[in-house]
Amino acid sequence: RKEVEQDPGPFNVPEGATVAFNCTYSNSASQSFFWYRQDCRKEPKLLMSVYSSGNEDGRFTAQLNRASQYISLLIRDSKLSDSATYLCVVNRGDSSYKLIFGSGTRLLVRP
């Protein structure tokens, strides 16, 4: 079983739609959680951290469910510029600083 699992997609949605991605992680000791965005042929960039109480940044909302070990990302009012691959990321939960990156969910927003 992969340490971080994501649906690879692609999710193909029209502009203005609301779309949600889920991610599951296997290590119950993980303490830090993030969503990264990666555009085609570019490096991953931090989109947002995920806090236990859930957090929102503009059109983006992240939720964490520790009991079920999953993380979600909700994008409201999708823009064409949201088209990218979204990476779910968790830390190892040990003394290392390593982060484990999911393989990503691809989002395509069409006009």
Next chain:
Amino acid sequence: GAGVSQSPSNKVTEKGKDVELRCDPISGHTALYWYRQSLGQGLEFLIYFQGNSAPDKSGLPSDRFSAERTGGSVSTLTIQRTQQEDSAVYLCATSAGINEQYFGPGTRLTVT
């Protein structure tokens, strides 16, 4: 402030040659990571530095790969006797402890 920088941005080399890839971290970031990403694939962890030491080298694919970090700053990833399967984008990331990582733009390596 300045982000993570990597050089060269592109490298084309002949099979069997050695290559060196460089990463300049964000100032003050003690942790440094190397990843590899093949076209259409996810990130593959290679090695992690804390200061100048590498507590985790588990992702290095073979003994042709090595990395060092000096002065707690610049890191170099060396690939000896390159093979075609080494072609990928090599990404460096740095972090200030157990927080989020920031990536450089990567080095696109093509082995012909």
